[in-house]
Amino acid sequence: MKAAVVHSFGAPAEVEDRPVPRPGAGQVLVRLEACGLCHTDIHAMQGDWPVKPPLPLVPGHEGVGIIEQLGDGVTSRTVGQRVAMPWLGHACGECRFCIDGRENLCEQQFNNGYGVDGGYAEYMLADARFATPVPDGISAIDAAPLTCAGVTTYAAIKNARVVPGETVAVFGIGGLGHLAVQYARLVGAKVIAVDVNDEKLQLATELGVDHVVNARGTDVVQAIRDWGGADVAVVLAVAPAVFGQAFEALNRGGRLVLVSLPADGTITLPIFETVLKGISVIGSIVGTRQDLTEVFDLHAAGRTRVITQTRELEQVNTSVDEVLAGSVPARLVFAYDSVGAVKAPSSE
DSSP: OOOBBBOOSSSSEEEEEEOOOOOOOTEEEEEEEEEEEOOHHHHHTTTTSOOOOOBBBOOOOOOEEEEEETTTOOOOTTTTTTEOSEEEEESOOHHHHHHHTTTGGGGTEETTTBBBOOSBBBBEEEEGGGGGGGTTTTTTHHHHIIIIIIIHHHHHHHHOOTTTOEEEEEEEEEETTTHHHHHHHTTOOOEEEEOHHHHHHHHHHTTOOSEEOOOOOSSSHHHHHTTTTTEEEOOOOOHHHHHHHHTEEEEEEEEEEEEEEESSSSOOOOOOHHHHTEEEEEHHHHHOOHHHHHHHHHHHOOOOOEEEEEGGGGHHHHHHHHHTTTOOSSSSEEEEETTTTOOOOOOO
């Protein structure tokens, strides 16, 4: 099979031939149709974070494909079923976080495309329990970004407990942000989109946001305050200045939702203002299998749009450059030869 492999941090990925793996007990073998390119994949390829992935590594945690083989003991999935392989590749199922519905906080988890090989390949193995079924009517190309960008921003809006009539400011309109604004609108919020790219802000406008702010040359905090301030600020960008802007734009009782993971990994917030204004700081990490199921159901019902451009796996390194340059409208998705060749089972 063809796979994009990282052999050393910071070096280009190498597209090479590898043997097709065999599923072990509890696993499924999936023939990939598509896999999205997430900024987390770039962090993995560059070794940016304190806990580094093992090398060599096949990145990718927005994989979508068709099950071709079942490992011993697998009864919950079937051959021919379309499934998604998200960041949360496995959790123990027994700790208090797994038991109370917060499996994304499990300390025994492993992550696709980081702790184990992921979806930048024509085949991958997955824990059958965490290979989430994709409903009929959702294409593999749409399902791929929903598998991370979708579930991550959906969970962020959920964790912020947004209620109708509140104002949500989304900082960073791209692969995640274009979905975040849609989920905020679905719960009845007024939405402000913040970015430095006019094309991305135009996309946000097309998706129904109430206001846009180009942070390049505009006083972001003042602009948001002029519209009544933000009750929730969702930070999806990694520029250091964004975190301070998001905090300063919050109303009393506001919630600062941190999603992006900048390489330097630190922010500074004023304790006095945080306490007196009753500001909550919320870290939101991806989502659970239930969250992803809800994301897929919303999309199948026609409630969300996924904006993508497709690339070949051989373009992996130039695709990374595109993302780093900020020239991608929303999400890049690697489409494999099998996309559309195998259809998910139909209910008709």
